[in-house]
Amino acid sequence: MPEILVVDDEKSILESLRDILEDEGYQVRCAETGEETLRILEENSPDLILLDIWLPGMDGLEVLSRIKKVYPHLPVIIISGHGTIEMAVKAVKLGAFDFLEKPLSYDRVVVSVENALRFKALEEENIRLRARLKEPGLTGESPAIREVRTLIARVAPTDATVLIQGESGVGKEVAARMIHRLSHRDRGPFVEVNCAAIPETLIESELFGHEKGAFTGATQARKGKFDQAHGGTLFLDEVGDMSLSAQAKVLRVLQEKRFQRVGGDRLIEVDVRIIAATNKDLKKEIEAGRFREDLYFRLNVVPITIPPLRERPEDIPLLVEEFLDNLSRHSGLGRKTLAPEVLEVLKRYPWPGNVRELKNLIERLVIISLGEEITLNDLPREFLEYAEKVPEEELPPWFVADSFKEARELFEREYLRRKLEEFGGNISRMAEAIGLRRSYLHRKLKALGLSR
Structure with missing residues (x-):
């Protein structure tokens, strides 16, 4: 049931409007000053206001101006016993829905109130429709999230x-x-x-x-x-x-x-x-x-x-893309990307704060990263322990050698072998390219058992 606030310093007008509106099925509250009106609005917003221009203290146009600054979608119908065209135009420019002159006609009041409430309902519907277009859904293609969407x-x-x-x-x-x-x-x-x-x-x-x-x-x-x-x-x-x-x-x-x-x-x-x-x-x-x-x-x-995010890591790439797209539209920082190894870390992290934590992290990374690509160096320290470690068997042999001397010899042999292949066995060109004397390089190749 819509609630209407009637503001007038004449008790006879308040009683008359209350009777008219209550007969039409509306809830009615009354106020006699602009200051009282603003206090009521701070605690509870009605669906419509009928506002007299001539009030003690703050006049109706000043009250209207203040209402529209804080409650732009709240319809206000101005009523006045000494209205002029100039005053009516000013009231409409300030945001009044309609302007009614006293003595008030029963039918005119009812029609104006119905139109104002209908307009308010349409305006609220438009706001909701615009909000619905922006509202996110449950992003993800994991079986668990698909099941939730189906149930919804x-x-x-x-x-x-x-x-x-x-x-x-x-x-x-x-x-x-x-x-x-x-x-x-x-x-x-x-x-x-x-x-x-x-x-x-x-x-x-x-x-x-x-x-x-x-x-x-x-x-x-x-x-x-x-x-x-x-x-x-x-x-x-x-x-x-x-x-x-x-x-x-x-x-x-x-x-x-x-x-x-x-x-x-x-x-x-x-x-x-x-x-x-x-x-x-x-x-x-x-x-x-x-x-x-x-x-x-x-x-x-x-x-x-x-389900928690840790149980559906396959949804993380889709969520990340969604957050990056949203941030690029609203942050002014440009569209950034995640390095593949960063994405792998995010898929391994347990996410105690779930999707909200992921969203906050992506926003943080977009802000603090200097380049267009977010790398491991941009991640907070607690994430780095989830970076993939290269298996020992995949490491070059000099990294697993027992001594520095052995590691250096293994590295030199592999390095020079590849360079020898690169220069087709031409030791002179190879020596010049890698910055060694030809005689030294020749002795080193012989010591390492490498032929031309």
Whole structure:
């Protein structure tokens, strides 16, 4: 249900607009000054603003200008009792969607609001479509990644709850976004909640929102992530770190499709698809009493496990090329390449940080390498122990000789033998080319048992 903020210093106008809009099924909030409007926007952004020009203190055009700098896609309809063409033109130039004159017509208000919300929805869809074109997928052709992509393609068109498991950095969020992008909810929002990054005391407010005065500091009502994800997908990242009390409320929402904001008693209907992700073993968390078993079964309708990078080294060359291409487009450092031996080192490295670690390394190498090709010398020290060592049997014989004298003799014999072949046995030309006197070279060849 769209939320509309009405700003006017005349209480009769506020009441009139509230009645009109609530009759049309909208949620309505009111403010009487520009300063109050900006405070409300800092805590919770509505879907549309009806803004009077003549306000005490900061006037409506100044408020409009400030709103558009921070919230360029938030539609604002200007209302005024003393409007002029010049004022209307100025308001439109500042970004107003429409300009309504008082006394307000019921039909004119309703039509303008509907058009503004429809325009906002189209604009948001365009933003999502552009974002989808830029979104990465799960890159790789290993059997494990192919299997994951196949499973994603099967589950995405449904509304089934998905639990994505895997180590940190393997691409759990990428998989969640792929599911959303391939679903019938792709026109709706994709809202992410990092359960590990939110303090336990705030997680419920973050998920479900709160009413004004629900706790110290709650000066305004605020929508939660469930509200924001209505009609789309809610991604609960690191769900294993959620508090038990929050788990109980999430379970109730999954069962009943409705919830109450913190400090509120009104039930809010919600239509969201839940995708959860964790790097923890939830079965062990259940045994330890840190995770609810009933929530686990609710989330684990379709489990997807993304393998760590060390188990699919054949995907590393494709990932490297993808990261190098992206960096060449956005970094301004040019398109660099990896020496073959560097790629071999990357395939042997165990990657504790998985794909995220690989991406960060490639960015680092592109920045610090001086040439167009990234070599072993550019790699951090901890990677060099994975450089391939030449087997001892492939080393030249002088490297495995027992003494320096023997090594020198082996080297001299092989070197002079090759030079002798190169110059077709012509000792004079050979001596001149390698910088030795002819008589000395002749004696050396004889001592080493080399004929012409």
